Amino acid sequence: MKILNVGQIRDLDAFTIENEPVSSVNLMERAAQAFCWWFCNQFVNTRPVTVFCGQGNNGGDGLAIARILSQKCYDVRVYIIEHTANTSADFSENLKRLSDHLTPFQIRKETDLPDLSEKTICIDALLGSGLSRPAEGIMAKVIGLLNTSRNKVVSVDIASGLFIDKSNQETDPIIQPLFTITFQLPKLAFFMPQNAVFVGEWRIVDIGLDTVHLLQQHTPYYYTDSAHAESIIRPRNKFSHKGTFGHALIIAGSYGKIGAAILAGKACLRSGVGLLTLHIPECGYEIAQISLPEAMVSVDVDRKFNTALGSVSSYSSIGIGPGLGQEDATAQMLAKLLTEARLPLVIDADALNIISQHNDLLDKIPAKSILTPHPKEFQRLAGETANDFDRLETGRKFAQKYNIIICLKGAHTAVILPNGDVHFNSTGNAGMATGGTGDVLTGIITSLLAQGYPPEHAAILGVYEHGLAGDRAASRKGQSAMIASDVIENLKID
Numbered sequence: 001m002k003i004l005n006v007g008q009i010r011d012l013d014a015f016t017i018e019n020e021p022v023s024s025v026n027l028m029e030r031a032a033q034a035f036c037w038w039f040c041n042q043f044v045n046t047r048p049v050t051v052f053c054g055q056g057n058n059g060g061d062g063l064a065i066a067r068i069l070s071q072k073c074y075d076v077r078v079y080i081i082e083h084t085a086n087t088s089a090d091f092s093e094n095l096k097r098l099s100d101h102l103t104p105f106q107i108r109k110e111t112d113l114p115d116l117s118e119k120t121i122c123i124d125a126l127l128g129s130g131l132s133r134p135a136e137g138i139m140a141k142v143i144g145l146l147n148t149s150r151n152k153v154v155s156v157d158i159a160s161g162l163f164i165d166k167s168n169q170e171t172d173p174i175i176q177p178l179f180t181i182t183f184q185l186p187k188l189a190f191f192m193p194q195n196a197v198f199v200g201e202w203r204i205v206d207i208g209l210d211t212v213h214l215l216q217q218h219t220p221y222y223y224t225d226s227a228h229a230e231s232i233i234r235p236r237n238k239f240s241h242k243g244t245f246g247h248a249l250i251i252a253g254s255y256g257k258i259g260a261a262i263l264a265g266k267a268c269l270r271s272g273v274g275l276l277t278l279h280i281p282e283c284g285y286e287i288a289q290i291s292l293p294e295a296m297v298s299v300d301v302d303r304k305f306n307t308a309l310g311s312v313s314s315y316s317s318i319g320i321g322p323g324l325g326q327e328d329a330t331a332q333m334l335a336k337l338l339t340e341a342r343l344p345l346v347i348d349a350d351a352l353n354i355i356s357q358h359n360d361l362l363d364k365i366p367a368k369s370i371l372t373p374h375p376k377e378f379q380r381l382a383g384e385t386a387n388d389f390d391r392l393e394t395g396r397k398f399a400q401k402y403n404i405i406i407c408l409k410g411a412h413t414a415v416i417l418p419n420g421d422v423h424f425n426s427t428g429n430a431g432m433a434t435g436g437t438g439d440v441l442t443g444i445i446t447s448l449l450a451q452g453y454p455p456e457h458a459a460i461l462g463v464y465e466h467g468l469a470g471d472r473a474a475s476r477k478g479q480s481a482m483i484a485s486d487v488i489e490n491l492k493i494d
């Protein structure tokens, strides 16, 4: 699914209006109906509803929503924030359509602000994608009122005051909704951790914008939905044998962190690899043989750390990093591997930290290698950034410069491809914010690479399936009780 910028969204609306054709007020009606469909499924009509409208098209949506909910027997009250002399045509038309018993209250100054102490669901239709500057004056006061009231707030399209495709300042007044119900496409702002409280839970409702025009839009931003992930999966051929699915090598573990190697190895096996070799320090030998009988073990000469590899030319994929430690000898082994490897690697955790400390290694990373940093690891690699939009831009430049793939881990992990395209993930949950889940991801992606998935697909699909397994684990165990091993047990890539 594509993620468009403000200008492209405006063009898509206009194209649909002209080419379907549909009048713009009827498109607004469709948007309002779609919002109300979600709303009525979520909230019973015994709860009073208060709709706060600006004077543009987002406010027009609000007026249409108020009318439709009132027709569905919700007890509705409407407030219009008179912040400008200019109202949009569709706002004016929807104002005319409000029946007499829904006469809106006007808010022009602070003393007009309503008392929100009674329980009501607040619908935020103040400002939408037309936001051109931070909210101020009476608009900012209304935003402040909604944020401090104890009522549930649902934003129409996007929280009022939040920019769709660029960063806000920390002091900007922005609605903090429980839900955002957005039209047709997710918005870039939804994927930035800094915006978490300004988005809440978000849902997309379809308003029938032109799909052909949408297909023609160029954007670097995508959202990995189930349809896209499933289109990547390769069915397993009936006549295949273990050689068909490759031989993965995972280099991981150190004294006290052999578990990281086991988790990565087990996830690799559960993701469909033909054969797996684990390279671990000698102290992990028995642990690995007992806990992972399906894997072969290559034992390092050092007892506690990985320090020296034999030839790696026979492997179909190589993952390195989980629990590795940052000993000098380990760093030298990594440098040698980066120089000798003839295939894309999966590079995680301490392997990334070693590269951060030896910047000359960046140029040696084999093309299309997949790096899986969490935000702190990425900061060590690429430096400080001003905000999440800036970090994403830095990530795009970094991926292009070094011809690598970066899986920037987070609630919506961003898979940044060597051409600068970004695929935000749709699966996963806060139960996965626990030790070992990163090792699992390394194992999954290494497995997919071994099976011959192109690196771009291995990264996008691996991140998606990792999150999906986490979601299955959460629904069975709950987010607090689940651990990384549960993610592995819930993998099902087919």
Ligand SMILES: NC(=O)C1=CN([C@@H]2O[C@H](COP(=O)(O)OP(=O)(O)OC[C@H]3O[C@@H](n4cnc5c(N)ncnc54)[C@H](O)[C@@H]3O)[C@@H](O)[C@H]2O)[C@@H](O)CC1
Residues within 6 Å of the ligand: 010, 013, 014, 024, 027, 028, 029, 031, 054, 055, 056, 057, 058, 059, 061, 083, 088, 126, 127, 128, 129, 130, 131, 132, 133, 134, 135, 136, 139, 156, 157, 158, 183, 207
């Ligand atoms: N016909 C269409 O194009 C559709 C538009 N829709 C709705 O229309 C919204 C976009 O509408 P608009 O483009 O009219 O814009 P908004 O309703 O977001 O904003 C209204 C106007 O307020 C002004 N403004 C910008 N920032 C401001 C600020 N900080 N304080 C005060 N005023 C400010 C701008 O001049 C803007 O035109 C979408 O978010 C969506 O809710 C939907 O009805 C779907 C169809």
Ligand SMILES: [K+]
Residues within 6 Å of the ligand: 058, 124, 125, 126, 127, 128, 155, 156, 157, 158, 159, 160
């Ligand atoms: K809004």
